[in-house]
Amino acid sequence: MACSRRTKLLLLLWLRRIRRRNTRRYWVHPIQQKRDSLGEFHHLYPQLIKDSEKFIKYFRMQKSSFSELQDICQDDLLKENTNYRKAISPIERLTVTLRFLATGESFQSLAFRFRLGHETVRRNVKETVHVLWRKLQPQDMPVPDKHSWEQIANGFQERWQFPLCAGAIDGKHVQLKAPVDSGSQYFNYKGHYSIVLMAICDAKFKFIVIDVGAYGSSSDGGIFQDSNFFQRLREKTLHLPDPIQIPNTNTIAPYVFVGDEAFPLLENLMRPFPLKELSDEKRIFNYRLSRARKQIECAFGVLSSMWRILRKPIEVQVDFATDIVKATCVLHNYIQNREPDRIKEMGNFEDDTNSTFTPTPARPGRRHTGDGKAVRNLLMKYFTSPTGSVHWQTNVLI
Template sequence: MEEELLLLLNLQLLQLLLLKKRKKTRERKRSVWVRPIFDVSRRIGQGPYLNLMKELIISNDVIMFANYVRMTPESWNCLLGKVFNKLEKSTTNMRIPISPAERLCVTIRYLADGKTQKSLMYEHRHGHSTTVGITTETMTAIIDALKDDYLPNLSTENMKEVANYFYSRWNLPNCCGAIDGKHIQEVAPYKSGSTYYNYKNFFSIVLMAVCDADYKFTFVDTGAPGSRSDGGVFSDTQFARDLDSGAFRLPPDAFLPGSTTLFPNFIVGDEAFPLKSYIMRPYPGQYLDHQKRVFNYRLSRARRIIENCFGILAAKWRIFFTPIHTSLEKVNLIVMSCVSLHNFLRVDSDGGDGVTVITARYINVGDADQGDEDNGQWRNVPAPTDT
């Protein structure tokens, strides 16, 4: 009985001590609301957005502006207008909110330069959790604002336009797109084992995509583990299931140019994809006759468009040059926001009229492979040394 009473008294004493400690913790005032280096006055006075961006605009240095944020001032204003309402925060008595323009600048630099969010924290003078929140919210806003106009759902009509353009630019009739997979390098997900470890000896997720003849993505699926093959990843996409079931159909069979032969419309891929009525792959083997070699040449020439798409995407958004250290959900968010920005800038900055000569454009002459040579400038972009 005495032991039980003594135990009860000890428990009550412990509860009183904990209660007293909590009360002191509640009464303790913050020494500062925000660290001095992140104070709004320092950010306005020394942060890169209101200083560097302002200097670039005032000096009318379009080339350096485009190098900094991967777009011209006109495209920047257009994009800012699309996401402004989604990023605007109301002013409170405690602090001045970070403007939508600065939020967009932080996120674009995160994607374009491949820096860690801790590096951005010091560069833009925001707290780490603030920086993480800004990039996540802004990427979500970018995807929501651009997906309907710049990553539309596939339809038979726009596939017809793609096929016509493929023939006029790359001399391959009935081709409705080029397909391939790209490994997005990431730090090993928690408790994932070897699920995301690929044949290239790093951890990744697979970006499966189809593009048109003008370096724009028409279909994107992301998130599959890097250990899977391209053919297996594609077969599990909704697009492949719809093609197999007939829920989605490519344009009707069309006559080959200069002949009376009806031939199906198709998507071109490499040897990793199965041969189907809607997927065309090259003839296997080395000892082929002349006709088969000519066919493989034409097919490979068209298929290289998707390789160039991936190369330009990574060259412009250099976050893909280093392992991405974040959750799988945010890696998918990064991929989709970069793809959306790629298509937006391909249309808005370049006018969708082929590779342009103006050096401030998103894709310039020489960025993509020209003719039959692997000479696109995206192949020569060095990986960043400071992350």
């Protein structure tokens, strides 16, 4: 009996301790009660709008772009006040999220800066990145149509002297903390957990198509062949224009994408010739392809320089991380569409060698088609002909 009574007393003490632990000391913490006067947004934003240069450094965009973004997302970010709490305004919700993406600061650090709760910041960022993608994607990363592909190809021809190029393709690892119950699926070749961003960009390093969330253990070629884009390419439902003459020739060729040696060689996808026993013609082709393909590397460099959340492990689960990456990509395009000159200046950014935003491994793709070989040979002959050559290309032969 004494033992039973003692057990009951211990149980009652344990339950009382649990209740105390779960009882809020404050409905709104005193630190957070002073958000309107001491929170970072409320005392810093009025000063930033008076200084255009510092505004850009803080928000990663000009005041006009930020104002438009606020208008676009306003209704979706609006929350009502309650009897117990004042809702966070849409502009402050947007500010917190942009600072998270721009700096990669932890939710806890941002919570102290903005005088918000840790969970409030996390939930706000999760909701806002989803809104950014949903509202911006239709206008700033629309599904390409025939006319869009033609415009992209014109850009590659004019800027990089590569005809009929519909885009440059590559992949990057985005490092994560270890996802729950992930096993080795997200464990990449560098010994980290990651998801993969596969992207195609135009001649001005704006993203045309992205595919986010593939397992970090996969290679470029494997991710590509599992992607929705590849399925549409194979089924010829991308609305690519019909094959046409290569400029100033009578040679008919299809529109193509350019990638590195990890990708398969297909009728509409070019990769370099293998490095063994390269003839001068093949070396020139590889050089010309590399010039066009470099735009996707520039795009990734600008992306991670602007949104530094990509340069450190993202401490959220996979679905949330996927939404974060998608938001950075569509914001990249949003700013590019409104501030092309400023983005152009950033085009020489190189990827930080210490960054966690790392290339996918270049495991040579084994798949190729006879049509792919034929198209590559056509382009090689064009690049080494008087019509298609550029005077500096022979420098690669020295």
